[in-house]
Amino acid sequence: MSGKPLSPQELRIWHAFKMMGEDVLERVGRDISDATGLSGADFGVLSRLADLGKGQMRQQVLAQSLGWDKSRLSHHLTRMQQRQLIERQEADQRVVLVVLTKQGKAKLDAARPIHAESIRRNLLARLSQQQIETIVRVSNLLGEDV
Amino acid sequence: MSGKPLSPQELRIWHAFKMMGEDVLERVGRDISDATGLSGADFGVLSRLADLGKGQMRQQVLAQSLGWDKSRLSHHLTRMQQRQLIERQEADQRVVLVVLTKQGKAKLDAARPIHAESIRRNLLARLSQQQIETIVRVSNLLGEDV
DNA sequence: GCAGCTTGGTTGTCGCGTCAACCACTCGGC
DNA sequence: GCCGAGTGGTTGACGCGACAACCAAGCTGC
Numbered sequence: 381m382s383g384k385p386l387s388p389q390e391l392r393i394w395h396a397f398k399m400m401g402e403d404v405l406e407r408v409g410r411d412i413s414d415a416t417g418l419s420g421a422d423f424g425v426l427s428r429l430a431d432l433g434k435g436q437m438r439q440q441v442l443a444q445s446l447g448w449d450k451s452r453l454s455h456h457l458t459r460m461q462q463r464q465l466i467e468r469q470e471a472d473q474r475v476v477l478v479v480l481t482k483q484g485k486a487k488l489d490a491a492r493p494i495h496a497e498s499i500r501r502n503l504l505a506r507l508s509q510q511q512i513e514t515i516v517r518v519s520n521l522l523g524e525d526v
Numbered sequence: 527m528s529g530k531p532l533s534p535q536e537l538r539i540w541h542a543f544k545m546m547g548e549d550v551l552e553r554v555g556r557d558i559s560d561a562t563g564l565s566g567a568d569f570g571v572l573s574r575l576a577d578l579g580k581g582q583m584r585q586q587v588l589a590q591s592l593g594w595d596k597s598r599l600s601h602h603l604t605r606m607q608q609r610q611l612i613e614r615q616e617a618d619q620r621v622v623l624v625v626l627t628k629q630g631k632a633k634l635d636a637a638r639p640i641h642a643e644s645i646r647r648n649l650l651a652r653l654s655q656q657q658i659e660t661i662v663r664v665s666n667l668l669g670e671d672v
Numbered sequence: 673g674c675a676g677c678t679t680g681g682t683t684g685t686c687g688c689g690t691c692a693a694c695c696a697c698t699c700g701g702c
Numbered sequence: 703g704c705c706g707a708g709t710g711g712t713t714g715a716c717g718c719g720a721c722a723a724c725c726a727a728g729c730t731g732c
Contacts, residue, residue, distance in 0.1 A: 386642045393658055394645050396665035401547020404668055421688080440710060452689055454712055459687070474697050474710065496532045499540050506667050512539055514660045519542035521652050522550055567718080586680060598719055600682060605717070620680065620727050 404502050411498040416491045421456060423495060426465065426480065426488040435480040436469075442478055460484075550648050557644040562637045567602060569641060572611065572626065572634040581626040582615075588624055606630075 386394065409420040418426070428445050429437055443453040457478060460466045465484035469477045480488075504512070532540065555566040564572070574591050575583055589599040603624060606612050611630035615623045626634075650658070 384642065385638060386645065390642075390645070390650060393650065393662060396662045397547070397649060398551065400661070400665035400668055401543070401551070405544065405547070419687085438710085449690080450711060451691075451713085455689075458712090476711070492531060496530065496536075499532065499536070503543060503668070504536060504539065506670075507664060511660055511664050511667075514657055515546070515664065516539060516542045518653060518657050518661065519546035521657075522546055522649065524652075565718085584680085595720080596681060597683085597721075601717095601719075604682090622681070 407502045408498045415494045418491050429480045436477050439476050553648045554644045558637050561640045564637050575626045582623050585622050
């Protein structure tokens with residue numbers, strides 16, 4: 381409410397906060413992509429498919445677990461399908477099953493160690509236990525709906 | 527490196543970290559956009575133009591201060607130019623000056639208080655002083671190049 | 673002079689993400 | 703029966719972003 385502009389101090393905090401996420405996300409994404417050709421988004425889809433769904437899952441459940449809307453997922457799956465990472469099967473009409481292909485599984489398996497290593501190098505190894513705990517706590521605070 | 531997969535604990539940390547940034551960025555961006563039609567990127571361009579350059583700046587300097595590459599900026603400016611938020615003036619050949627238009631300035635002035643309020647509500651007000659200090663420290667740690 | 677590098681910027685292409693419109697099916701009520 | 707609402711998904715349009723190729727201009731050095 382108070383229309384006061386942000387102080388230089390507040391601006392610094394905001395800037396730091398923005399950079400923190402973007403930097404790390406970008407590095408991890410790039411590591412995966414350089415090594416396997418998968419984007420961070422691809423990796424998210426494939427790993428949920430494998431871990432939560434034993435290789436197959438309904439689109440909407442997948443969307444839910446990614447925090448994506450159905451349109452975004454539909455577009456993304458179309459592209460992944462063209463690259464043979466997944467298939468779509470109509471279970472009964474109306475329900476579409478997303479199925480991990482051999483190739484998708486292979487790429488995922490190739491990407492997992494890269495992903496893990498990158499997260500350790502770019503995030504976990506750089507922070508103290510204290511700091512990590514604060515991150516988790518802060519994330520929960522900020523994730524609450526107003 | 528150790529090929530070990532991430533533990534559930536490590537995964538939770540990673541997930542928390544990812545969400546933290548995405549949530550808040552998205553909320554602030556949406557607040558600005560709902561109120562003024564400017565994207566977060568537009569706001570960044572306009573505010574740098576106004577604050578760092580007294581309303582005009584060379585493209586490359588602008589790109590530098592945004593952390594964007596020249597191509598991205600060029601594309602974005604083309605779109606902003608079509609919406610009359612900025613103009614491009616060739617100073618001497620070879621150098622292009624980006625100039626804030628009246629409309630751009632007006633939009634920026636409208637957006638500033640929204641931006642400030644949104645950051646306070648979605649970030650600053652939710653955290654303790656301790657936590658904020660940790661964020662800033664962590665951001666610096668993570669921003670260092672390897 | 674001119675070959676070659678660097679600098680400042682534009683352009684095309686293509687993957688990504690949002691929004692709104694749409695289709696098809698199911699279910700509840702009347 | 704049918705009408706309306708909700709659910710699961712697709713589609714098209716359009717802005718955005720990364721990348722690579724390109725076009726000047728200017729700056730060496732010979």
